[in-house]
Amino acid sequence: MAMVPPKPARNWPLWGGTIAFLVAMSWWSAHGIGFSLTELLCNSAGGTRLLQESWPPDFAFLPRLIDPFMETIYIAIVGTVVGGILSIPVAILAARNLTLGPIIWFADRNFMNILRTLPDLFWAMLFATAVGFGPVAGALALSVFTIAVISKLWSESLESIDMGMPEAVRACGGTWLQMVQFGAIPQGLQHYVSYALYAFELNVRASMVLGLVGAGGIGMILETQRANFEYERVTMIILAVLVAVLIIEQISESIRKRLA
Amino acid sequence: MSNNNSQGSIRFTGANIVYPNGTVGMKDLNLEIKPGEFVVIVGSSGAGKSTLLRAVNGLNRLTSGQIEVDGVAVPQKDGRELRLLRKRVGMIFQDFRLVKRLTVMSNVLIGRLAHVPGWRAMFNLWPAHDKEVAMKALERVGITEKAWIKASQLSGGQQQRVGIARALAQEPAIILADEPVASLDPVTTHQIMQDLVRINRELGITTLVNLHFLDLARKYGQRIIGLRFGELVYDGSAATVTDDDFRNIYGRDFTEDDVLDEDVID
């Protein structure tokens, strides 16, 4: 009979130390950015005024949100589709078990790391200088962002597939491409669709933020209304966005659940 | 799909395989297999049965020596030449290796990959001839009526028949079967072994089968090859192999685990 080892006692000094460390770090960081509770309370009068001006939301403004909102969605869709397609070779070549050789693998891994390290706003600025501020720059930036998201997640899940089927394709005289298409992709397809939907959710949100810096869509309207002190319209926009994002995420999530 | 019985010869000359971790998988193997032979390879776990089989189609590379198929050396690097060899060598696996989500027909057509232009396979535009070859292969193993069913919905024995049909669709000169019945129940095991023997007789395809059950080796083998620590320790007719030969191959007395039907041990 195997003996069940006794449950190890909880390490109290470690727990205490960790908590003390976290508290100290938070205090230090708050101090560093000049965040102080007293100041926040003194300024609350301004905050209250802002809240009063923002209520009630301007429902009459709602119809004028439809076009910019659709533009936001279009940007997200183009970004997801273009990035989704380009991420396929990037992910496959970055999967250790499928790649074409150590040099290609290494180069592709580093390419992915660069894409991921630079934030979407950086890419928006970069493409804006190339093609001018607007929806096209936004969609290009989101394409890059999508490649970064999908290729990272998918290359990892491709690394865990069963290599039996790819080997069987090779054994029939199949090429590398056929080994990928018939041996590997059928096993990774569900994950791919799931990651693409997830990237779309992220892109809808990112596309609004990009609008703030001029990429068009709902973010741009939000920025113009804010600059004109139209706070009741701003509230309306935020509410509409909140509802729309929740709906999109619900749909996407239920599709992903069904796939899993 | 017929074989003119002059193809499918295999010759090992001083062949060695040492794995990167130092394990010897094949030791100075000299062996000649004639076209159309039905060879059963036996040996205890780790004896090098899979290593031998996978060397024939270049899935395992030699450290030294040579293997020839029909007088042409098996290429030891990836590329067109190795693909041309593999096109003529079908392989059957213990775990079937089918795409479960796809139909039986799609799985069998994978055996035609090396026969059609790449773009046709890529876009699923198979020539009528190749679809016919795939259908004939299904006919040969008696599961034509399952052609449009998803592979996941078949029993183990039926899945292995799809595996055999995929190999047949290659119109191969050689079939390699690595423990093809190890995940099947006894009744299905005999059916699949009979299928393999019948196909060998009907089409004259050289067939190499790895088995770990001695009674199966004796019953279905024509020629038996015994391996131990990567070395050839027995090569003879299945009709004359003795229990002592098996003891020698295994390096020990055999037990119920080494036979499918326990009654054959006295």
Ligand SMILES: Nc1ncnc2c1ncn2[C@@H]1O[C@H](COP(=O)(O)OP(=O)(O)OP(=O)(O)O)[C@@H](O)[C@H]1O
């Ligand atoms: N890829 C590998 N790397 C290192 N060693 C390996 C590798 N494949 C096989 N071996 C070793 O080589 C020897 C022969 O293995 P092989 O798979 O050919 O045996 P086998 O006779 O097929 O055994 P089994 O009946 O268990 O399938 C074993 O000792 C095994 O551990």
Ligand SMILES: [Mg+2]
């Ligand atoms: Mg084996």
